[in-house]
Every structure is written in C-alpha cells, then in structure tokens.
Amino acid sequence: MITMVPVLLSLPLLLGTAAPPESPVxxxxxxxxxxxxxSRPSRGLPRFQALAFLNDQAFFHYDSESQQAQPLGPWSQLRGMEDWNKESQLQKAREEIFLVTLKDIMDxxxxxxxxxxxxxxxxxxxWSNGSSGASWSYAYDGKDFIKxxxxxxxxxxxxxAALEMKxxxxxxxxYLQRAKAYLEEECPGLLRRYLNYSRTQLDRQDPPSVWVTSHVVPGRHRTLKCLAYDFxxxxxxxxxxQAHKAQESESERVILPSGNGTYQAWVLLRIGPQDKAPHMCSVQHPALPQPLTAQWQER
Incomplete structure (x- = not known):
C-alpha cells in the first residue's frame, strides 16, 4: 500500500502571508x-528542479544539485523582494516530499x-478588474495525474494511482482547506508583493525588429517568411x-522565447513561382506607435 502525503501541503506554509494565457477582462x-x-537523473538534468515565473519571465530557480533558490536575470539585482535563504529551505523541503511521492507512484x-x-x-x-484565478495540477510521465x-x-x-493519492x-x-487558502489568498498575496518589485521589468515594452526572407523550391513555389524578433x-x-488585402498564410503564427527575455515570431506565405508582385508584412505590437511594414519584392 502506498503512503503518499500531499506534496507541498504536508509542509507548514512557509511562504507566509504575503504583504500588501490572454485574459478576457x-x-x-x-x-x-x-x-x-x-527517478534517474542524468548529466545536466538534476533529480529535482523548480522554476518560478512572473508572467512569462523566469525569476528564480532551484535544483537538487545547488540546493539554492537563486534569482534570475534582472531579479538578481533586486534587494528585499525575497529572503532567498528561507526560500532555499522551503524548496529543499518540497524537493524531499516531491521525490518521495514520485517513488510512491512508481511503487x-x-x-x-x-x-x-x-x-x-x-x-x-x-486581473486589472480585481478578479483572480488559480490552478494546481500534477503529471506522471507526461500524462495528467491529478488536479x-x-x-x-x-x-x-x-x-x-491518483485515486490512492486522493x-x-x-x-x-x-489539507483541502490549506490548499484552497493557498490558491485563493496566499498565492495572490505573494504575486502582489512580487509585482511591487517587478513592475519595471514586467511592464517594459521592447519593439520588434523585422526581417523578410524567401526560399524557392525550383519549379514549384516560393515561401516568404516574415520574422519579428527581440520584442x-x-x-x-x-x-x-498584397494591394491592401490580407493574404492567407501557409502556417499559423509561431511565437517562441528568444532566451534573453524577449520573443521572436514568424509567419509564412506560399506564392506561385511566377508571382513577382510586392508582398507586404504588417506588424503590430504594443511597443510600436504605429504598424510596421516590411516589403518583399523579387529583385
């Protein structure tokens, strides 16, 4: 019989009471x-690791090798946002319970x-209107396990196995009341506190650079690529x-992190081999005072 304990909830809520995807509201x-x-760590993959994100920006990391919660990027320059020694102790305790739970599921x-x-x-x-939301879920070997x-x-x-865990x-x-209180009270309180230290980073606006390229498949078609980056x-x-009319793209818009705190995105358009007309890529972004246009035309 497995002897699972609630991951995180078997611990005191060491985060304490905090001080004072696109949303439809x-x-x-x-x-x-x-x-x-x-269960079997490898080189470059610790037995346990934790990442915390504010919006889409990773702001601290912990793993079983360093056993230290370490602020990332611009958050490493902030003072007073978090007691990182205390956070390291919290993550270490969570690591132990998390790995015990993994073993119980494997058993x-x-x-x-x-x-x-x-x-x-x-x-x-x-949300800006004062409402809030929360979620909590687990997965085993890439499959939804319990929420x-x-x-x-x-x-x-x-x-x-999740039925046994339940x-x-x-x-x-x-445990149920503490989980509910964490999601509805403590987590939003933490978020408000962190935001007080992070507005400059999270509210910044970096405009995109745009680059238009093309690739030809001989005798078949040409694919145009509109790339925006560093935004x-x-x-x-x-x-x-083309001629002020939107064209059907070959692919959905792709947006990926660039690895430096910004994003890159692109969209493809397939045209016929005889198409010599200019095609325009229009880019709209909050950091741009007006839409940016990049033109492709066969030279």
Missing part, C-alpha cells in the same frame, strides 16, 4: 511554479525500469498583405 499578471522530479505501478518523471504546476493570476478543484474543494484523480490527501480535511511583451500581430 484586460491586463493580468501571473505567478507560476513548475516542479520536475526524475504503485511497479515501474522499476527506466527513468520516470513527476511534474507539478501551480499558481495564480490577477485540485478549489471550488469543491477536492483533488480530482486522473489516474489509477484518499490520502483528503483523509485530513485541513516584449509576447502579444504581436503578423500579417501578409
């Missing part, structure tokens, strides 16, 4: 924690061969036009 901010535990399935992964994602969001419904409140099993986690009603925030519009 205006601007919003998010605080998200991503946990990953592996349930008798998964002794190969490497197995347990992942957790939890956090909250705040928390704070409105009931209850853990919703999505796997056979029984253990709900044996003490206090922030993430939201951007890319559209191909």
């Amino acid at each position: 205006g601007a919003h901010h998010t605080l998200t924690f991503l946990y990953t535990g592996v 349930y399935y008798q998964d002794s061969e190969g490497s197995h992964t347990f992942q957790g994602r939890f956090g909250c969001e705040l 928390f419904n704070k409105d009931i409140p209850a853990w919703i099993p999505l796997d056979a 029984k253990k986690w709900e044996a003490e009603k206090v 922030y925030p993430r939201g951007i519009s890319l559209r191909w036009n």
Whole structure:
C-alpha cells in the first residue's frame, strides 16, 4: 500500500502571508511554479528542479544539485523582494516530499525500469478588474495525474494511482482547506508583493525588429517568411498583405522565447513561382506607435 502525503501541503506554509494565457477582462499578471522530479537523473538534468515565473519571465530557480533558490536575470539585482535563504529551505523541503511521492507512484505501478518523471504546476493570476484565478495540477510521465478543484474543494484523480493519492490527501480535511487558502489568498498575496518589485521589468515594452526572407523550391513555389524578433511583451500581430488585402498564410503564427527575455515570431506565405508582385508584412505590437511594414519584392 502506498503512503503518499500531499506534496507541498504536508509542509507548514512557509511562504507566509504575503504583504500588501490572454485574459478576457484586460491586463493580468501571473505567478507560476513548475516542479520536475526524475527517478534517474542524468548529466545536466538534476533529480529535482523548480522554476518560478512572473508572467512569462523566469525569476528564480532551484535544483537538487545547488540546493539554492537563486534569482534570475534582472531579479538578481533586486534587494528585499525575497529572503532567498528561507526560500532555499522551503524548496529543499518540497524537493524531499516531491521525490518521495514520485517513488510512491512508481511503487504503485511497479515501474522499476527506466527513468520516470513527476511534474507539478501551480499558481495564480490577477486581473486589472480585481478578479483572480488559480490552478494546481500534477503529471506522471507526461500524462495528467491529478488536479485540485478549489471550488469543491477536492483533488480530482486522473489516474489509477491518483485515486490512492486522493484518499490520502483528503483523509485530513485541513489539507483541502490549506490548499484552497493557498490558491485563493496566499498565492495572490505573494504575486502582489512580487509585482511591487517587478513592475519595471514586467511592464517594459521592447519593439520588434523585422526581417523578410524567401526560399524557392525550383519549379514549384516560393515561401516568404516574415520574422519579428527581440520584442516584449509576447502579444504581436503578423500579417501578409498584397494591394491592401490580407493574404492567407501557409502556417499559423509561431511565437517562441528568444532566451534573453524577449520573443521572436514568424509567419509564412506560399506564392506561385511566377508571382513577382510586392508582398507586404504588417506588424503590430504594443511597443510600436504605429504598424510596421516590411516589403518583399523579387529583385
């Protein structure tokens, strides 16, 4: 019989009471924690690691090798945002419970061969109109495992082993209330505190640079690519036009992080080999005072 304990909730809520995807109701901010535990770590992949995000920006990292919660990027220059020694202790305690839970699931399935992964994602969001939201879920080997419904409140099993976990986690009603309180009160409070230190970073606006290229398949077609890069925030519009008419793109718009705190995006357009007319890529972004246009024309 497995002896699972609620990951995170078996600990005191060491985060304490905090001091004072696109939202349909205006601007919003998010605080998200991503946990990953592996049964057989490899070089470059620690047994446990945690990443915390403000909006889409990673602001601290912890892993089982360093055992230190370390602020990332511009947050490493901030003072007073968090007690990082205390945060390291918290993440170390969570690591131990997280890996015990991974082992319990493996024992349930008798998964002794190969490497197995347990992942957790939890956090909250705040909208400009004062409303908030939150979520908490886990996955085993890439498949949904269990999630928390704070409105009931209850853990919703999505796997056979998760049913055993649900029984253990709900044996003490206090665990349900603490999970609900964390998502509805403590997490939003933390997010508000972090935002007080992070407005400059999160509210910045970096305009995109735009580059238009083409690739020819001999005798068949030409593919135009409109690339925008080094922009922030993430939201951007890319559209191909000809004679002021929007054209059907070959692919959906792709947006990816650049690795330096900004984003890159592109959209493709396929045209006939005899098409010599100019094609315009129109780019709209909050950091641009007006849409930016880049033209392709065969030279």
